[in-house]
Amino acid sequence: MLNIKIKSNIKDYQVIFIKDLTKQIHDLITNYSTHFLVDINIWKKYEKELTQIKLAKSVKYFSAIEKNKTLVEVNEYIEFLLENNVQKKDKIIVIGGGLVQDIGSFTSHIIKRGIEWIFIPTTLLSMADSCIGSKSGINIGKYKNQVGSFHPPIEIYIYSGFLDTLLKNDFINGIGEITKHALIKGGKAYSNLEKELEKIYSNKNAAEKIIFDSLLIKKEIVEEDELEKGIRKLLNYGHTFGHALEGYTKNKIPHGLGVLIGMDLANYISMKRKLLTQQEFEKIHALLKKFISVKSIPINNVDLYIKFLSTDKKVVENKVDAILCKGIGKIKIIRIVFDKELNNNIQSYLKYFNHG
Amino acid sequence: MLNIKIKSNIKDYQVIFIKDLTKQIHDLITNYSTHFLVDINIWKKYEKELTQIKLAKSVKYFSAIEKNKTLVEVNEYIEFLLENNVQKKDKIIVIGGGLVQDIGSFTSHIIKRGIEWIFIPTTLLSMADSCIGSKSGINIGKYKNQVGSFHPPIEIYIYSGFLDTLLKNDFINGIGEITKHALIKGGKAYSNLEKELEKIYSNKNAAEKIIFDSLLIKKEIVEEDELEKGIRKLLNYGHTFGHALEGYTKNKIPHGLGVLIGMDLANYISMKRKLLTQQEFEKIHALLKKFISVKSIPINNVDLYIKFLSTDKKVVENKVDAILCKGIGKIKIIRIVFDKELNNNIQSYLKYFNHG
Numbered sequence: 001m002l003n004i005k006i007k008s009n010i011k012d013y014q015v016i017f018i019k020d021l022t023k024q025i026h027d028l029i030t031n032y033s034t035h036f037l038v039d040i041n042i043w044k045k046y047e048k049e050l051t052q053i054k055l056a057k058s059v060k061y062f063s064a065i066e067k068n069k070t071l072v073e074v075n076e077y078i079e080f081l082l083e084n085n086v087q088k089k090d091k092i093i094v095i096g097g098g099l100v101q102d103i104g105s106f107t108s109h110i111i112k113r114g115i116e117w118i119f120i121p122t123t124l125l126s127m128a129d130s131c132i133g134s135k136s137g138i139n140i141g142k143y144k145n146q147v148g149s150f151h152p153p154i155e156i157y158i159y160s161g162f163l164d165t166l167l168k169n170d171f172i173n174g175i176g177e178i179t180k181h182a183l184i185k186g187g188k189a190y191s192n193l194e195k196e197l198e199k200i201y202s203n204k205n206a207a208e209k210i211i212f213d214s215l216l217i218k219k220e221i222v223e224e225d226e227l228e229k230g231i232r233k234l235l236n237y238g239h240t241f242g243h244a245l246e247g248y249t250k251n252k253i254p255h256g257l258g259v260l261i262g263m264d265l266a267n268y269i270s271m272k273r274k275l276l277t278q279q280e281f282e283k284i285h286a287l288l289k290k291f292i293s294v295k296s297i298p299i300n301n302v303d304l305y306i307k308f309l310s311t312d313k314k315v316v317e318n319k320v321d322a323i324l325c326k327g328i329g330k331i332k333i334i335r336i337v338f339d340k341e342l343n344n345n346i347q348s349y350l351k352y353f354n355h356g
Numbered sequence: 357m358l359n360i361k362i363k364s365n366i367k368d369y370q371v372i373f374i375k376d377l378t379k380q381i382h383d384l385i386t387n388y389s390t391h392f393l394v395d396i397n398i399w400k401k402y403e404k405e406l407t408q409i410k411l412a413k414s415v416k417y418f419s420a421i422e423k424n425k426t427l428v429e430v431n432e433y434i435e436f437l438l439e440n441n442v443q444k445k446d447k448i449i450v451i452g453g454g455l456v457q458d459i460g461s462f463t464s465h466i467i468k469r470g471i472e473w474i475f476i477p478t479t480l481l482s483m484a485d486s487c488i489g490s491k492s493g494i495n496i497g498k499y500k501n502q503v504g505s506f507h508p509p510i511e512i513y514i515y516s517g518f519l520d521t522l523l524k525n526d527f528i529n530g531i532g533e534i535t536k537h538a539l540i541k542g543g544k545a546y547s548n549l550e551k552e553l554e555k556i557y558s559n560k561n562a563a564e565k566i567i568f569d570s571l572l573i574k575k576e577i578v579e580e581d582e583l584e585k586g587i588r589k590l591l592n593y594g595h596t597f598g599h600a601l602e603g604y605t606k607n608k609i610p611h612g613l614g615v616l617i618g619m620d621l622a623n624y625i626s627m628k629r630k631l632l633t634q635q636e637f638e639k640i641h642a643l644l645k646k647f648i649s650v651k652s653i654p655i656n657n658v659d660l661y662i663k664f665l666s667t668d669k670k671v672v673e674n675k676v677d678a679i680l681c682k683g684i685g686k687i688k689i690i691r692i693v694f695d696k697e698l699n700n701n702i703q704s705y706l707k708y709f710n711h712g
Contacts, residue, residue, distance in 0.1 A: 070431075071427060071430070071431040071434070072428075072431065074427070075426075075427040075428065075431070075496065078427070078496050078502070078503060079496050079497045079499070082496060082497070082499045082502055106466075109505075110462075110466070110503045110504065110505060111502065111503055112502060112503075112504075113491070113503075113504045113505060113506060114505075135469070137469075138466075140431065140434050140435050140438060141435045141438070143435070143438045146434070146438055146467065146468060147434060147466045147467055147468075147469075148466065148468075148469045149465075149466060149469055149470075150469060
C-alpha cells in the first residue's frame with residue numbers, strides 16, 4: 001500500500017492509498033467517535049460504499065459550492081456539531097473536494113480550540129495537491145479566502161475509485177497542479193509525467209502513480225516551508241496570471257484551465273525576456289496544450305487584464321513577484337513591473353496562442 | 357519600568373507596564389500600520405488619552421456584552437477590516453477587557469491565516485490574569501466559548517490608570533483570579549497578598565505590584581503548559597463550583613464572586629475530607645470573606661446545584677476532577693463523586709456560611 005509521511009510544525013500526518021472504501025469507513029467508525037462532513041453529490045454517487053457513515057455520531061451533507069464557503073456556514077456547522085454532542089477527542093471525517101476540505105479543516109481548527117480530523121479527498125485536485133499543506137481558506141462577503149488556518153488532518157485516505165465519476169473539467173483542475181509540481185521539480189518527475197499524464201483518465205494504476213509523485217513533490221516543498229514564508233511561494237506558479245484570467249472572464253475559465261494557461265503565459269513572458277529558450281518553451285507548451293480545452297484565449301483588452309493582475313495580493317505598487325520559468329525544474333520568483341513591456345509580452349502571447 | 361517576558365510555543369511575547377497612555381498610543385500609531393478595536397465605554401471615558409487612534413487605518417468601537425461575543429460578530433468585524441484594506445503586516449490593537457480580548461485575539465488568529473495583535477487590557481481581570489495565556493473563546497448560539505484559538509498578542513501594555521473608572525464588581529472579578537494565583541503559588545506570594553490586597557482599590561503602586569505578582573504566577577503555569585494538557589488545569593480552581601453557582605443563580609452571582617465562593621466551597625469540602633486543616637481553612641476564609649459581597653449564598657436546593665455542577669465539561673459519568681486544596685500552595689486535582697457525601701458537604705458549607 002502506498003504511503004507518504006508528512007512532517008509538520010503542527011503535527012506529523014500521513015497519506016494512505018486505499019483500495020477498499022467500505023472497509024475504510026468501517027474501520028474509522030469502529031476506531032473513533034466520528035462526525036462525517038460529506039459532499040452531498042459524493043453521497044448520492046457512493047451511497048453504497050459510504051452507507052456505514054449513518055452509524056456515526058453525526059453526518060452533515062454539504063453542498064460544495066463557492067457561495068457556501070463562508071464563516072456563516074462554518075458557524076452553522078459548528079452549532080450542528082455541538083447539538084450532536086461533539087467532544088474534544090472526537091474526529092471529524094471530511095469526504096469531498098477542496099471546498100469541503102476548507103470547511104472541514106477550518107471548523108476542526110477552531111471548535112473547542114482544535115480537534116483532530118481525517119480527510120478522504122474525492123477530486124483529482126484534492127488528491128494530488130490540496131490534501132497536504134495544512135492550509136484552509138474561507139470567504140468573507142465578496143472577499144475570497146481571507147480567513148483561514150494551518151490545521152492538517154491526522155490521516156488522508158486516497159481512494160482512486162472516486163475518479164470514475166469525475167467530470168472532465170474537474171480532471172483539468174487537478175492536471176494543472178500536477179503539471180505545476182512536475183515543472184517545479186524537473187528531471188525525471190517531468191519526463192515521466194510527460195509520458196504518463198494522458199493515461200490519467202482511464203488507467204487507475206497510472207493515476208495513482210501520478211497522484212503519488214505529485215504529492216511527493218508538494219511534500220518536499222511544504223515540509224521545508226509550511227507557513228509560506230519562502231519556497232512555498234513557488235506553488236503560485238501559473239496562479240497570478242491564471243487568477244487574473246479567471247477574474248477577467250468572470251470565472252468562465254475554470255481554475256485548473258486558468259493555471260494551465262497561466263503557466264504557459266508565464267513561460268512565454270520568460271522566453272521573451274531571454275530567461276527560457278524557445279526550444280524549452282515549446283516542449284512545455286506541447287504538453288500544456290493537450291489539456292488546454294480552448295482554442296483561443298478570450299482577452300480583448302490587455303490593459304483591463306493587467307488591471308486584474310494588479311489586484312493580486314502579492315502586488316506592491318505597480319510591481320509583482322511573479323513566478324517565471326528559467327527551464328524545467330528551474331521555476332523562480334522574479335519581480336516584474338506592470339509596464340509597456342509586459343503589455344507587449346501579453347499581446348504577443350495572445351497572437352501566438354490564438355493564431356499560432 | 358516593570359516588564360515580563362512570556363515564552364510561548366507559538367511566539368514569545370511581553371507585558372510592559374506603562375505610565376503614559378497618550379504617548380504609548382502615539383508610538384503604536386507611529387511604528388505600525390494599525391487597526392484599533394476599542395471597548396466603546398473605554399472610548400467614552402478615555403477619549404482624551406486615546407484621541408490619536410483616529411489616525412489609524414481603522415477604528416472599531418465594540419460594545420462589550422456577552423451576546424456580542426459570537427462568530428457572527430467576528431465575521432462582521434473581519435468584513436470591516438477587509439473594507440479598511442487590512443494587510444498581513446498590519447497590527448490589530450485591542451483596548452478593552454477580556455471580552456474584547458476574545459474577539460480581537462480570535463479575529464487576529466483567523467484573518468489572513470493570522471496577523472499580529474497588541475493588547476491593552478482595561479479591567480483588573482484582564483490585566484492580572486487573562487492578558488497572558490494565549491487563549492480565546494467565542495460563543496456559538498447558546499454554547500459558551502466552544503470556539504477559540506491559541507494566539508498570543510506580541511505585546512501587552514498595562515496602564516493602571518484604567519482602574520480609576522472600574523466598578524466594584526469588576527474589581528471583584530480580578531480579585532478572584534489574583535487570590536487564586538496566590539493560593540496556587542503559596543509561600544510569600546500568598547502572605548504578601550494577604551497584607552496588600554485591600555490597597556488595590558486606592559493605591560496605584562500597590563495595585564501594579566499585585567498585578568505584576570499575579571502575572572508572574574500565571575506566566576510560570578502557562579509557560580509549562582500553554583495548551584492546557586496538565587498543570588494549567590489548576591487554574592480552574594474555584595471555577596467548577598463557581599460556574600455552577602453562576603448557573604444556579606442565572607448569572608445573578610457575577611463570575612468573580614462565583615470564583616471566590618467556589619474556592620471557599622472547594623476548601624470547605626477539602627477540610628471535611630481531612631485534606632486541609634481547620635486552621636488553614638479559616639485563615640484563607642478570612643481573606644476571601646473580605647471580598648465576598650453577599651452575606652448568604654442563595655442555594656436552597658442542593659440537588660439542583662449538583663445538577664449544575666454535573667454540566668461541567670470536565671465531568672465524566674457522575675465524577676469530576678475537582679480542584680481541591682491541601683493547604684496554601686498545595687492546590688491539587690482530586691476526583692470527586694456526585695454522591696450523598698458531596699451533598700452533605702455542600703449542605704454543611706451553606707449552614708456554615710449563611711449562619712456561621
